[in-house]
Amino acid sequence: MxxxxxxxxxxxxxxxxxxxxxxxxxxxxxxxxxxxxxxxxxxxxxxxxxxxxxxxxxxxxxxxxxxxxxxxxxxxxxxxxxxxxxxxxxxxxxxxxxxxxxxxxxxxxxxxxxxxxxxxxxxxxxxxxxxxxxxxxxxxRPIAPPPQEVPARWRRIAGGMRHSKSRDADAIHHHYDVSNTFYEWVLGPSMTYTCACYPSAHASLDEAQENKYRLVFEKLRLKPGDRLLDVGCGWGGMVRHAARRGVKATGVTLSREQTGWAHQAIADEGLGELAEVRHGDYRDITEDGFDAVSSIGLLEHIGVRNYPSYFRFLQSRMRPGGLLLNHCITRSDNRTEPSARGFIDRYVFPDGELTGSGRIISEAQDAGLEVLHEENLRSHYAMTLRDWCANLVEHWDDAVAEVGLPAAKVWGLYMAGSRLAFERGGIQLHQVLAFNPDDRGGGNLPLRPWWTP
Known part of the structure; x- marks a missing residue:
């Protein structure tokens, strides 16, 4: 302060x-x-x-x-x-x-x-x-900030209007194209940069990330032969998880570094016939008729004013009766200004925006989707950040050599501070499951939740 x-x-x-x-x-x-x-x-x-x-x-x-x-x-x-x-x-x-x-x-x-x-x-x-x-x-008298800091929001207009394709690409590049090697040290073997779901208090980070993918897969009722679209797919963790189980999965990310890493991982596992990761904007996906869509950690980058078009677009990619799983960080209320400020905006997630789960559910419903279920994994994100920090500490000297001391400091400060915010409830993590009703409103879904918690 x-x-x-x-x-x-x-x-x-x-x-x-x-x-x-x-x-x-x-x-x-x-x-x-x-x-x-x-x-x-x-x-x-x-x-x-x-x-x-x-x-x-x-x-x-x-x-x-x-x-x-x-x-x-x-x-x-x-x-x-x-x-x-x-x-x-x-x-x-x-x-x-x-x-x-x-x-x-x-x-x-x-x-x-x-x-x-x-x-x-x-x-x-x-x-x-x-x-x-x-x-x-x-x-x-203000002086020039450290070179790791991005300009104030009003000075970013040269990159396009907020949440234009070009400016979103710049924001993703700032955060995600740091170094795949650096991310391997922090995230561990799963290369998953989203909230894990711990099956027990003593589970490892890798077990918790695998359990998160299992949970998303089951909520989406995926089965061999289905088609999955994963928007904001990162290093392709969900895409590969689904492909291993016979699902034809297509992922898209704005990060070139993530795309290159995912291509190699897909090739190494021999999943090329079922798994694909594209470098590009999710809005450029032209195929439709997907049985399910997963969005794991993308909505934070979309911009609240773009929620209506976001949900309408995802709905347009789904077949009638298809399912959507939206997994993202939220605020604890639906009234707070969504734009991030200060350290997070300038050093971590430029142009990031958060709102409450109520706003997200309302926008999904207004787009014509029927919300079936939502749950808060807030405590799981605090545990995930704890484990990421432990990884960074373990690999500190290598991380500093890879990205430099200032950047490594940014990551330690941001992850530790975020852990504290999740523990106290200032920010949360919600999964919202919805389906795309057909003309008669049906979806042939079970009467009660069908997945293992």
Missing amino acids: TLFEEDASDAAEEVGAAGRAGDVGTPSVEAKLSLAEVLELFAGRRLPLRFSAYDGSSAGPADAPFGLDLKTPRGTTYLATGFGDLGLARAYIAGDLDIHGVHPGDPYELLKALSENLEFKRPPARVMTSIVRSIGIEHL
Whole structure:
């Protein structure tokens, strides 16, 4: 959170009143504050970690299990000018802020301590005057961010309007064309970059990913000879899972790296007659009459305003009575602004948008699909992210050599922070199963759910 974000909280007003009354704990306008003292003021003098800075100052418990070390004046500028979590991310990724007590591949425990015990509050105006004088007005002028950061949304118009085919391709390239080798280290043998479904608390990541594909396959009632379309297919995990069971499966992805890896995996398994992965936009699929469509982790990239056309298009690719399984990250309500902000938008998923499961179900129904079932796998995603972070820690030196230290830091920060968000319910993972009714509304479906949980 930026140190200069507006906060009209009652607590800040109380601090201001104390200062006007001459409270000895409030600095005078003339006092020059150290960087540690500035942080203490914003944190209400309650730091859950040890903080040290390049000016020689420090604050927080000496025996705290976690620590932050502000190393450079540039880091001060990033912290002072970055909105929300962006300033902290910039300073950390650029190497101006070090973390202690956790591995950079999994800073989960540090983030948890910060989120539970640290709340920034804006000091009163007279104290802010002293703070600005102490850190220097030059640190309030924004500077160029680390090169790993994409431009602000309003500056991305050169790549096309949001969720145009060209701009979506750029966004996918930014996140998914990092390095197949890097993804192999993080994701493990399954090369599956979506929420797993753990059959038990002690199941391995690979077992959980295989179980997720099994669940999707069963929900879609696929059988040998059927045709499956998998949009946003990634490295082809669902396509190969279905092809091994006699289903003719077609996948499509905007990532060239994923396409190349999937082609080789299909060839290695001898699945070429049944499995195909294409490089391209799902909207360019011309075939129709598919028995089932799976969309596993694509909707986050579509854009909420495009949901009607998305569901209508998928319906148009399905035969009457065909089934659709949509698996995606959601918000916990249907009212919050869908666009991602700050660190996630600039470093992880440019142009990503999330909304609640209710909005997704409504749009599917409005497109003429009949929703049969939905379930929330939120806890499973927290466990998936835990295991991905463990993989990154295990392969940290190789990962840094492959993609560079700043990019590896981005991944550790993003996955650990996402794990925390899933654990607390701020974001969720919903699977929605729907079918395409025929003219008489029938689908010859069983009366009750037919899959093994």
